[in-house]
Amino acid sequence: MLLAVEEAPPAGGAALDQVLIAFAAFAAIYIPLGIFLLRERDGKPTVIGRLADRVSAVDGLPRWAGLPSYLALVSLISCAFGVYWDVPIHMQNGRDEGPLANPSHFPIMFGIFFFLAAGVISAGLAKDPLPRRTVRLTPKWRVPMGTLVLLGAGMIAAAGFPADDVWHRLFGQDVTEWGPTHVMMIGGAVTCILAVPLLLAEAAQVGRPAARRWTWIGGLATGGLRLFGRILPPVRREAPEAVLTDRAAWSTRLFMTIVIGICIIPVGFLMEFDLGVPQFPAATMFIISGFLTAWIFTAGRLFFGPGGALVTWLTYLGVRVLIYAITLPVPDIHRAHWLLFLGPALCIELLALVVRNRGPVFAAVGGLLAGGAGLATEWWWMDVFMPYPLPPDAQQMPLMLTVGAIAGAGGGLLGWSFARHLERIADLPEASAPLREGMAVTGRWAGTAGTLAFIVLMAVFAPPGSAGEVEVVKDCAGDECRTTYQPVEGTGVIMGQVSYDDDCIGTDGCLTRVTVRTDADKVEDAVWISALAYQGRHRTSGDVPGDGMLSVAMEATGREGEYRSAEPLPIYGNWKVLIRLHLAPTTMVSIPVHMPADTAIDGPASGLVQVDDGTDAAFVHEPFMLQRERKPDVPVWLWTTMYGVVIASWLVLLAFYGWLYAAAAGASGVPARSEKAPAS
Structure with missing residues (x-):
């Protein structure tokens, strides 16, 4: 027993040599990237630039959109592989001997480094033609709005690595997924995906829409929607023949709807529930689930039209199966299960069949149904597929579904704003025209109101309460x-x-x-x-x-x-x-x-x-037990200050994302910008 105690892994920060190794890995990626950036902005040929041109010739996207988007997606897969390998290791083995002693940290680290690199590459490749709304970095250098989403998400995630070490030195090990610095890293990863639909929509402005060569997808969508229209006559009013026969437009819309579906990956924050070791109240699972499903499935239904919620649900299912599959080569680890979420998607599709209006009220009601009645169908799925201690006791389900429904209403509002912004940015015909309400003042604030509702619910229900001192x-x-x-x-x-x-x-x-x-x-x-x-x-x-x-x-x-x-x-x-x-x-x-x-x-x-x-x-x-390594007697003011810094940085970043989407959508109807055009 004494020998085992003496060999216990450290409970504070990393050893200096491991910090230096991680810094060297960062430098090995970003020094060459800096050289690329300088050469590319000087108009000199680069290996990355030539690769971007070859990718653009295949997918039809601008060089600043295609290659960076694919690199971001591959980086996210790397992060997912590492995280869903890393957490079970800690559940089964305990602490690491050091950050580099755990092999699962490497795909996480390099995944974060490379989706930040995707933002740098997109900025370096940002040359004429550019979308109509850009941000000026220098007098002769403008970048698309989607590029800034990649950079913002990448920077907060990359900052999470050194911040995590500082946090451990100040407060000891924080072995929960929702620890502040863990939220920085994971949150940066799961929100960087928001750059991809924005980049694709911006690409459509310069006459190079996504998936232009994949018209066979549009053909499949056309046939399926025509059949759907015969079965359900009301649907035909939402899908005019003039739009259905345009395969390029529908392949673009379907491709982007799939990307919208991928934006549900913040469900990664439910990983502790998926693995059977939830460290936060059960209500938070319903709040996060209601908000995310309503947001993404509502956006998919509004953006694509009939069947859009099911397209995004299938994308979600594909993401979960992929995460499960990529961990199969790792032996002897607990593998995460997942919530089904079919009920919320069906609620939104069924509501759209009986309600013709597609304004914020439709989105809020659809989200309310998704987070309430839709999540009610998850109870049996939890009992069959999810690890214990799910599902919650049946008598507690009314409370869970109530908070899920409120969060769902907020998510529906965000989904309405999200879909509407993408349509305006990409200059696509509205999937539900002429039934959709215009943006007006309501549209500008719908997404903000929905997001604030989610934040308030999490602030109320996330902190675990105590039963005495x-x-x-x-x-x-x-x-x-x-x-x-x-x-x-x-x-x-x-x-x-x-x-x-x-x-x-x-x-x-x-x-x-x-x-x-x-x-x-x-x-x-x-x-x-x-x-x-x-x-x-x-x-x-x-x-x-x-x-x-x-x-x-x-x-x-x-x-x-x-x-x-x-x-x-x-x-x-x-x-x-x-x-x-x-x-x-x-x-x-x-x-x-x-x-x-x-x-x-x-x-x-x-x-x-x-x-x-x-x-x-x-x-x-319970946090005293599950987070046993936390240091005692840390001053309250230091906890408050550090939590405040992390929370403030996230609120600023979320507001920044919202501004980027709103600004890009607000330029609707303005001609796309040439790099040589005078600054506005």
Whole structure:
């Protein structure tokens, strides 16, 4: 035991040599890229420029749109591969010896470096012809708006790497996906995709629409829509024959609708739910799901017309299957499952069949249905396909669907604005003309209002609530130090008595069912009561239960307030075992049954945690357990300041994205700009 403790991986920042290696990798990419940028702006030939020209000859897109878009998509696949490999490693093994000791970090790091590089390449290639609205970097250098989305997303994601190391040094390890610096990296990756539909729409302005050579796609769309029109007569009014017969226009619209569908990839923020270790309240899953599905499926329906929501849903499904498939070569890891989201897509399609107006009211109602009735269909899918502790208890579904519906209404408004902006930027005929309302003042603020509704919901429901105050105490006797969590009198702490079928806790190979008896009145409205055993594969040889991670139900025994684990739990060695209790709406607490000593952790939480048979234990604020490595006694002002900086930077970036889309759409009807044209 002592040997294992001495070899514990560091819980603070990375070693200096690993920081220097990461910096060298960055320099190896960006020094040549800087040379390319200088040569390209001087009008000298470059390898990247010649490659962009060859790609443009094939896909018909401007050189500043085609190659950078494809590079961004490939980089996102690299990031997805790394993230869905990395998180299971931490669930099963624990901390890394260092950032470069984990092979999954390399595809993440290079993916982020290269989608930032895609923005730099797009800026370097930005020459005549350019879209009608650009941003001037120098008197002779203007770049498309989509280029700035790539650069903004890439810069915040790349900044997340050094910021993550600084964060660990200040606050210790933050082992949640939604940690501030993790949100910077993952958020930058999942929002950089917003550059691609904008670049494609801008490309259409200069007479080179997306997929011009892929007219066979337009032919398939034409045939399918004609058939759909015969089956459902109201649809024909939304798809005039003059538009249907234009294969190039429909191939462009279908291609861009698929790209709109890819924009749903922020579902990556649900990864902890997908893997069975949610660290945030269940309501957040419904808020994120309602907002994203309403946004993307509404945008797809409005942009493409009949069947558009289903096109974007199929794209989403393809993205999830791809993520699953690319992790298959990695052996012995937990693979993420996913929510189906077919219900929200069908809700929007069905509403469009009976409601002719396509204004913001339609979008908000469609989103409301998608986030409410649509997500209600996910309950059975969670039960069949998603890992435990999903689905939430059925009696909590009204709350979950309510917040999902409100978020969906906001997402629908954003989807309406998103689709309308893309149509105006690309000069495409409206898919639902003449039924759609104009932009006017409502259109300019619909997307903003929807996004703000989502932000407010997350601010209310994301922070896990506590069930009372607990004091962390560390007592040492000889070579062994134990940590206990003692309730503070009068603070409403929930207590539970822990017992085992086989009292073998702490001995090698101990597997036993765990029983907890608590106050029935305090847990009767639980969203879930579950047991989690994780990080058991670290420095362990031979067969490991669950390959290092188990999430099992705590089943009612029939005695009031008593629950017993559905399967035996491993309570020995490096295993961390929690009895988890989630109370609506946001309280998340757990009893730490067993945690090994960890000398790399600062403070009293570093001792061995072991709840003996028949002992009363407190349900502790769960982030204290799942994020055990966080440093104690960090000043509140420092936490507040650092969180404020990250949140402010994200709000500014989101506002920047909105301005880029609105500005590009606001130039509708203005001739496309030549690079030599005078600045406006």
